[in-house]
Amino acid sequence: MVSSELQSMYQAVILDHSKQKHGFGLQAAADGSSHQINPTCGDEVTLQVHRGADGSVASISWEGQGCSISTASASLLSDLVHDLSDDEVSARIGAFRELMQSKGAIEGDEDLLGDAVALGGVSRYITRIKCAMLPWVAFEDALRP
């Protein structure tokens, strides 16, 4: 009853993450934070970066409201970020952006993106790429000193 493209965008892992949100809930203190809005739909996310004693990116936390794609994207992103250097973080953000701009042409690097490669199906839908990118744009912004 639904197309394979739609199935590919809304994989089980994405629908699961849109309901069981990892990293959800802001903390009292953060080393960086960003609030991003998608003006076309009013969706929003607030994302915090927490650094360890050595300066590495220990974890992120977030809150927001949005569609299943932006919510799952934030949840999948938070799974990826555990004790990473800034260079490792940049590589992941770069790989995700490349995947989103691929129009379905690439699979995505699972070593860098983990389960977030499941969002690759979104890249075929030009109107939804912004949804998937929203938490990643917030992450990038929150990292800026």
Add this chain to the structure above:
Amino acid sequence: MTIDLNHPTTTATLGEADVERIRADFPILSRTVNGHPLVYLDSGATSQKPQRVIDVERSYYEFNNAAVHRGAHTLAGEATELFEDARSAVARFVGVADDEIVWTSNATEGINLVAYGMSNASLGRGGAAAERFRLGAGDEIVVTELEHHANLVPWQELAFRTGATLRHIGLDDEGRLRLDQAAEIINPRTRVVAFAHVSNVLGAVNPVAVLVALAHEVGALVVLDACQSAPHLPLDLAALDVDFAVFSGHKMLAPTGVGVLYGRSELLNALPPFLTGGSMITTVGLTESEFLPAPMRFEAGTQRVSQAIALAAAVDYLGGIGMDRIAGWEAELGHRLYEGLSAVPGVRVLGPAPGDGVERVGLASFVVDGIHSHDVGQFLDDRGIAVRVGHHCAQPVHRRYGVTSTTRASTYLYNTAAEVDAAIAAVADSRGFFGVA
């Protein structure tokens, strides 16, 4: 004309055979989307175009294209005649005089034209004739909580520029304008009352006559946003007794790039111009200039000629079918949409229920519990059903009902009952797909 436009008599309608004939005029309706026949339910955002309108615009470029209101050659004469005939056609369509119709790029520009004209008056432009447009501290502008951003942000900015206060008429829990509140909020300090004829989110026809009476009782000007009414309902602006009104061509079968501002003649001729430059002047000196009368004083620079001519073809097409019949058919579709969606578990349609003095057009914005509007819209698109998702350029009304975004299905004369049913069925099925059923 004595038709009460707030409660249009909708006994006239279209039959299924009429709709099938109409559909054949719209080339795009025969295409498929994602392997399904296109079901276009996003006419509230922009309408599709009949072949005749497309042909008229093309024909202008193939045979008549020239600069209007200048040049003495044959083509210039033909282009000018077509352009001015188009103005007459649109004026007749909404029951006003030719020189009360100003071409704009869209409705947004029309509202800004009035707001900036008032702003310029407030700076002293326009002399004594423009006195009634001057705003300052203590003056009030009134809008409503259901406005499209186009009929809200320009008034916010006008208030900031002039020191006037912006107030709004609220909504009740069912989605009706609070008329009890309106009678208090519109007071002798009120100078402008700006509101939508039909909400692009709630889908209900607002009580124009009541608000016009309240505004005129205190000497305030009425600005009507007719974007969602001009395409769908018989519209007689003179009978409605509004002072200004705006609507957009692309929502009523015409191309993008052309909109209409109506203004009562004596007001247009007193309002200082917004955009200035060529084509809107009589005498230009090196330090100051004199302006043409309305409507040309508001039409500076090269005009959107092909779009205006195509808009005339569009209103001719609509008039040929009959706006009363279109309104009747869309009231049926709107009723079907409202009832059908409301019957789906977990679906809430915004705006008042039809009946009991409430007229709805063929438009319903709704929330599906547990599914974001983007996801609902994506599921429908997979079946070739085009709807709008998001806040529809009306954030305050969404906030009023506790939501960030909605899914909106909106009809036009070319939609069938079967298409409305397909959309309702798809919304019901989306609940299973997203695991909320």
